[in-house]
Amino acid sequence: MIRISSQQIFSGGINRLQDISSNLVNTQQQISTGKKVNKPSDDPVAAARILKLDQELKRIETYGRNADLADNRLKQEESTLASAVDLLQRVRELTVQAGNGTLSANDRQSISEELKERLDQLANIANTRDASGEYIFSGYQGSTPAFAKNDEGNWIYQGDEGQRELEIDDGVTVAISDHGKGIFVDVPKAVSAKGTTSADGFVSDLELIAPTDLTNAFGPRVPDDFDLTVTANAAGDLEITASYTRGGTTYPLTVEPAGAVVGEEFQVAGVRMTLNNAQDGDTFTLGVSDKQSVFGTIENLIDGLDSLSKTDPKSRAAYDALVAESLINLDNAQESIILKQTELGGRMNAVESTTAFLDDSGLYTQEIRSQLQDVDYAEAISNLSFQSFVLQAAQQSFAQVSQLSLFDRL
Numbered sequence: 001m002i003r004i005s006s007q008q009i010f011s012g013g014i015n016r017l018q019d020i021s022s023n024l025v026n027t028q029q030q031i032s033t034g035k036k037v038n039k040p041s042d043d044p045v046a047a048a049r050i051l052k053l054d055q056e057l058k059r060i061e062t063y064g065r066n067a068d069l070a071d072n073r074l075k076q077e078e079s080t081l082a083s084a085v086d087l088l089q090r091v092r093e094l095t096v097q098a099g100n101g102t103l104s105a106n107d108r109q110s111i112s113e114e115l116k117e118r119l120d121q122l123a124n125i126a127n128t129r130d131a132s133g134e135y136i137f138s139g140y141q142g143s144t145p146a147f148a149k150n151d152e153g154n155w156i157y158q159g160d161e162g163q164r165e166l167e168i169d170d171g172v173t174v175a176i177s178d179h180g181k182g183i184f185v186d187v188p189k190a191v192s193a194k195g196t197t198s199a200d201g202f203v204s205d206l207e208l209i210a211p212t213d214l215t216n217a218f219g220p221r222v223p224d225d226f227d228l229t230v231t232a233n234a235a236g237d238l239e240i241t242a243s244y245t246r247g248g249t250t251y252p253l254t255v256e257p258a259g260a261v262v263g264e265e266f267q268v269a270g271v272r273m274t275l276n277n278a279q280d281g282d283t284f285t286l287g288v289s290d291k292q293s294v295f296g297t298i299e300n301l302i303d304g305l306d307s308l309s310k311t312d313p314k315s316r317a318a319y320d321a322l323v324a325e326s327l328i329n330l331d332n333a334q335e336s337i338i339l340k341q342t343e344l345g346g347r348m349n350a351v352e353s354t355t356a357f358l359d360d361s362g363l364y365t366q367e368i369r370s371q372l373q374d375v376d377y378a379e380a381i382s383n384l385s386f387q388s389f390v391l392q393a394a395q396q397s398f399a400q401v402s403q404l405s406l407f408d409r410l
Helices: 006-033 044-098 105-126 180-185 211-218 294-307 313-373 377-402
Strands: 147-149 155-157 165-169 172-175 192-196 202-208 225-232 238-246 249-253 265-268 271-276 283-287
Touching: 044 105, 044 165, 044 294, 044 313, 105 294, 155 180, 155 294, 165 313, 172 313, 180 294, 180 313, 192 202, 192 313, 202 283, 202 313, 271 283, 271 313, 294 313
Parallel strands: none
Antiparallel strands: 147 155, 165 172, 192 283, 202 271, 225 238, 225 283, 238 249, 265 271
């Protein structure tokens, strides 16, 4: 026979009431917080998984902010470059007008004044800032304006060649900036006459008509320039020869037609031209792979409009060459910017796809966490009702048992 003391009855009853009350309080807390797991002891395994899922959501949130920042920066740059293309198109229209041979001096001055305004507008575009106040085309030198005037009044690049990148997912980075040197400065320049030893001679009708021939003439690397030399032959004609120098060695170039002379049109390495008023011993240097900033192109055109006279043949040829070169240089600048816009489009697509992936991952992670953490209100309320009923029954039974006494039967 098992003997149960009154103390055991009281202790057991109280412990049972405490257990039922504790379960009831836990259920009430679940309903009030909306969470099944409010502390690790509620479900250690689920609590550990919820902690990892919370960390994953924070990671996704951080990368999401980075992706939004990258998208905003790239869209701002793309919009800025679109404005630059529109402005250069207007500059090109003005350049075409400047090539009109019937323009008066006042007309040319008017074009020059508008070009100066457009040049300042282009500088403002190139010095665009982002939301944090940094210049977007200065590379790593965000606090320094990308372009500023030097002592001569010409616009020069002040930034570096750095490109900022941002991580938008594990192992996924995207470039969010481009330096202005690569966009506005390193622009391929049209073939041009760079210099001469002649007092009166000049080059006219200079044009690259066969780019493939230019590449084939020099091999894999086209030099910056080549030279034309005028020499009197045995017949007394001023014959033209061509050559270029590489590594201290001079190499000849083919002149077509062979035996071309001053005053006649000829070709060298796909470049067509005519030498005029040259003398025996004169040398002309032609640039074939130089680069020039778009600012320099507009500045040179403005200088030409303000200074070059169109009265004598040499000045007229120089002015016509300036207009023709400026048109090519402006086209090259627009092409450079458009290529950069295409590249930006690819980056924005990468950001967009990564953002979509992060959004999907976030929803999936939240769904799993919800299954582990969020309370089922219908089930919780049912449990609360049942636990309340059990507690009331336990309290009533304990009250009756606690009042039992042997003396009541005597």
